[in-house]
Amino acid sequence: MxxxxxxxxxxxxxxxxxxxxxxxxxxxxxxxxxxxxxxxxxxxxxxxxxxxxxxxxxHPKIIQAAKDQCDLYTHTAFQVSPYEPYVKLCERLNALAPIREAKSVLFSTGAEAVENAIKIARVHTKRPGVIAFRGAFHGRTALTSTLTGKIVPYRASAGTGASNVFHAPFPIPHHGISVKDALNGVKALFKSDIEAHDVAAIILEPVQGEGGFYQAPKEFMQALREICDEHGILLICDEVQTGFGRTGKMFATEHYETEPDIMTVAKAMGGGFPISGVIAKSYVLDSTLPGGLGGTYGGNPVACAASLATIEAIEEExxxxxxxxxxxxxxxxxxxxxxxxxxxxxxxxxxxxxxxxxxxxxxxxxxxxxxxxxxxxxxxxxxxxxxxxxxxxxxxxxxxxxxxxxxxxxxxxxxxxxxxxxxxx
Ligand SMILES: Cc1ncc(COP(=O)(O)O)c(C=O)c1O
CATH class of the missing domain: 3.90.1150.10 (Aspartate Aminotransferase, domain 1)
Structure with missing residues (x-):
């Protein structure tokens, strides 16, 4: 055999x-x-x-950076003994992301980043509701699979899901959903499911990943920004699949003249090592209580070193x-x-x-x-x-x-x- x-x-x-x-x-x-x-x-x-x-x-540079970090220390938990690679990576992300005056927090997986982005939005706005889109993929945990806009296989037989999550159509003109249809879908939710002033965030992938690589048109992203501004809702761009050069920009959000309030990043961020993050407006992240965010492994030093080398490789090459x-x-x-x-x-x-x-x-x-x-x-x-x-x-x-x-x-x-x-x- x-x-x-x-x-x-x-x-x-x-x-x-x-x-x-x-x-x-x-x-x-x-x-x-x-x-x-x-x-x-x-x-x-x-x-x-x-x-x-x-x-x-x-990638030799990334492997070397991880090896070098292994020779120093592999885990102290940032919540116990903080370390420079975590701080340096947050500084890099804040400078790179298309969000002015940003701060960051690190985790290990994409789903963890999305979970925390929603938590941060809820804490900041003191509102429960979240609007996501059909066809979206945000992860497999209880909350992120509820945000995911496809039942089989991600949500099938997994119970009723998390509360206060609603789905609007995503624009795919060649499958019969125009930008206008999709925006009317969001506005219809405000009438039939949740009032706009109870919505903490609208979350979308600038280009749906698992959903089929459908790109949000510019006018759609801009209209969502306007809806968010009108109602005090935070706009979250989930860049877990689109980030770190994949779309011809460091982040797909840069293709739009629109600034999100929060971004989630993971996957290519670590060049093969598990690391993720939430980048957000400082005043949004400053709403969270010390101890309210984090996790034992979030922003592991070896993964931070690999991520810093990944960003350098993207730029240098x-x-x-x-x-x-x-x-x-x-x-x-x-x-x-x-x-x-x-x-x-x-x-x-x-x-x-x-x-x-x-x-x-x-x-x-x-x-x-x-x-x-x-x-x-x-x-x-x-x-x-x-x-x-x-x-x-x-x-x-x-x-x-x-x-x-x-x-x-x-x-x-x-x-x-x-x-x-x-x-x-
Ligand atoms: C856009 C997006 N968000 C979140 C996730 C979840 O990431 P992870 O599998 O690392 O939890 C994925 C994974 O494919 C994704 O593509």
Missing amino acids: TKNNDLRLRRLAAVAPGVASATSVFASKALNAEVWDADGQRYLDFAMGIAVCNTGHC GLIKRSQAIGDVMVDRLNAFKANKCLPAIGDVRGIGAMVAFEMVKEKGGHEPDSEVTTKLVTKAHEKGLILLSCGYFGNTIRLLAPLTIPDHHLHEGLDLLEEALKAC
Whole structure:
């Protein structure tokens, strides 16, 4: 039996089935855009641990920074003995985020950052309500899965969810929801579900991640800002998937001339180490009581050191510019696949920087989702040596998340493998 198959069987016997894996590739080694499985089979990685390794697998600078920190101390708990890497990382985030006069607080996961962003908004406004959007993904904890706008698999059979959370439609014009529809949806909530003066926050991803890489149009973001200003509501941008160069800016929020009150960050922030944060207006964060925020591991020193090195690598290696160049190559190639009559039907192709996706549809020229062929495409790609991820409210979107450090020849090789996988469908 191969080592991979042996691990598969051991996993079935020992690991909860609720944690699903997109592939059965048991990683044994990874470097930049390449991963090798337990049998030595090589793959190109267009998933990067779900948008985490924007700086590639095992970036030498990040690994060195983590090793150096390990030689000093690995954990004291910031709430017991604080340390410089935490303070320095908050200083960096405050300077980088498109929020004037910001302060930050650090955690370990994206869901923890979102949980705390909502808590901070509730403490500051002394209001209970939160508005999120259909198709959104904010995590798997009780509150964040309630904020998530998709039932199966994230909320199914998990009880009624947290209270005072309401969902409005997210604008996706080619699926029949205009910006006007979405804004009317928010205003309708004020009439039918919760009065505006009881709402603490509106939370959205500037580009929905798990929901299908749908970008919030500029006019939508600006209109939400106006609604928030009118009613004293805080605007939260969840940048857990979009942050750290993925969209061709350090943060996707920079594409809008709109300032959020709070931002959540995680994933690519640590270059592969678990760290997350909430960045917010100082006066908002100053409302929280000492001891009200934190966690044993939040802002772990090794993860802080890795995160500081990640930010430096993004800046030194020009990865934000590279993000746009990668996205341009991908979108051009996908449009060529779409025009190719011999390949299965591709619908909308979209990208913002290197956050690129396409939809599989029933008929060429149409938008009716085809989730079956999407699943098949992911399997065929794995067979050919390309790690791909699907996503989407309709289950028919393929997202491409190559590292921003990918060399050109690997980028083209990955897209060639994708073409072969499409042909095999
Ligand atoms: C936008 C967004 N928010 C929150 C989360 C939750 O992050 P984590 O899985 O680290 O808890 C995710 C994860 O995919 C995400 O994409």
